[in-house]
Amino acid sequence: MVTRVVQPSSDRALTGEQGAPSTQFNTWLRLISERALIIGAGTPENVIEANQGALYLDETGGAGNLLYIKRDADIGGDKTQGWILV
Numbered sequence: 001m002v003t004r005v006v007q008p009s010s011d012r013a014l015t016g017e018q019g020a021p022s023t024q025f026n027t028w029l030r031l032i033s034e035r036a037l038i039i040g041a042g043t044p045e046n047v048i049e050a051n052q053g054a055l056y057l058d059e060t061g062g063a064g065n066l067l068y069i070k071r072d073a074d075i076g077g078d079k080t081q082g083w084i085l086v
Contacts (some may be wrong), residue, residue: 044068049079056083 008014009072014025021029028071037055038048044056052073058066065085072082 043083044070044080045083046078046080048083051079052082 001043008022008025012022012024014022016022025035034051035055037057038050039057039059040048041060042058044050044058048056050056050070050072054070056068056070058068060082067086069085069086070082073079075081
């Protein structure tokens with residue numbers, strides 16, 4: 001299954017009558033938030049909880065130790081595990 005994050009349609013309002021975000025815009029915001037780059041210091045393994053596919057940038061890492069991807073959704077129910085160095 002592929003989930004593509006696409007820009008909300010320009011022919012639809014971003015908010016409803018009450019000023020709250022529309023369903024389409026809310027969905028887009030959630031998808032963007034879930035896939036946003038996480039920036040921190042040190043390895044995310046056993047520290048950062050994230051959804052599968054998330055990216056993490058270690059701002060203190062050296063060459064070859066900067067970018068991680070959340071490969072596994074969880075390990076034994078722990079969402080802080082499953083990160084691999086890319």
